[in-house]
Amino acid sequence: DTGVSQDPRHKITKRGQNVTFRCDPISEHNRLYWYRQTLGQGPEFLTYFQNEAQLEKSRLLSDRFSAERPKGSFSTLEIQRTEQGDSAMYLCASSLGLQGGLGEQYFGPGTRLTVT
Amino acid sequence: AQSVSQHNHHVILSEAASLELGCNYSYGGTVNLFWYVQYPGQHLQLLLKYFSGDPLVKGIKGFEAEFIKSKFSFNLRKPSVQWSDTAEYFCAVNPNTGGFKTIFGAGTRLFVKA
Numbered sequence: 072d073t074g075v076s077q078d079p080r081h082k083i084t085k086r087g088q089n090v091t092f093r094c095d096p097i098s099e100h101n102r103l104y105w106y107r108q109t110l111g112q113g114p115e116f117l118t119y120f121q122n123e124a125q126l127e128k129s130r131l132l133s134d135r136f137s138a139e140r141p142k143g144s145f146s147t148l149e150i151q152r153t154e155q156g157d158s159a160m161y162l163c164a165s166s167l168g169l170q171g172g173l174g175e176q177y178f179g180p181g182t183r184l185t186v187t
Numbered sequence: 188a189q190s191v192s193q194h195n196h197h198v199i200l201s202e203a204a205s206l207e208l209g210c211n212y213s214y215g216g217t218v219n220l221f222w223y224v225q226y227p228g229q230h231l232q233l234l235l236k237y238f239s240g241d242p243l244v245k246g247i248k249g250f251e252a253e254f255i256k257s258k259f260s261f262n263l264r265k266p267s268v269q270w271s272d273t274a275e276y277f278c279a280v281n282p283n284t285g286g287f288k289t290i291f292g293a294g295t296r297l298f299v300k301a
Contacts, residue, residue: 114231114291164231180230
């Protein structure tokens with residue numbers, strides 16, 4: 072069990088550029104979550120995948136944000152035309168879906184995005 | 188809108204003091220409840236969870252939490268804190284509506300003086 076990994080750990084980009092983050096969940100976990108965390112706040116839910124299907128999206132996820140999990144393994148989160156307000160820590164978590172249950176979420180180290 | 192409130196943003200205690208961190212949520216239906224902890228330089232990790240059954244839940248490292256449905260609360264407690272408990276603690280709620288959205292509180296930073 073190598074845990075949830077995220078790449079890159081840090082990203083600095085200029086306003087208007089596109090960025091893509093990757094998350095590799097724990098291998099047997101079928102559920103994957105993306106969160107955004109800003110200073111002084113708890114993680115805010117962005118989206119959730121069960122296998123390759125994106126089942127839930129927050130209203131926070133504007134049309135500049137897109138997430139994929141093409142083969143039900145790793146996931147990518149892309150932000151197009153970045154804005155300074157996108158600066159945050161982007162967290163990925165995975166869990167093993169229990170029948171009808173939520174399951175414990177295991178978090179990765181996060182990708183810290185700074186938009187200049 | 189559903190929300191989670193953590194009463195204290197910063198708490199400073201001396202070693203061996205007792206700890207209670209407040210958490211209230213706003214959702215009238217059935218909920219799953221969690222406390223997560225983030226130690227300095229580490230990932231968020233689960234401290235304890237409540238899904239159903241005994242409202243007094245025991246977690247790792249001597250922590251426990253009590254679910255009081257009538258008060259919409261899920262307070263975290265530890266009888267005697269240690270310097271190694273210095274961390275940020277997050278209360279989280281999943282409204283049990285069949286979805287998987289988890290709502291986190293803003294967190295409480297605990298500093299334990301040796």
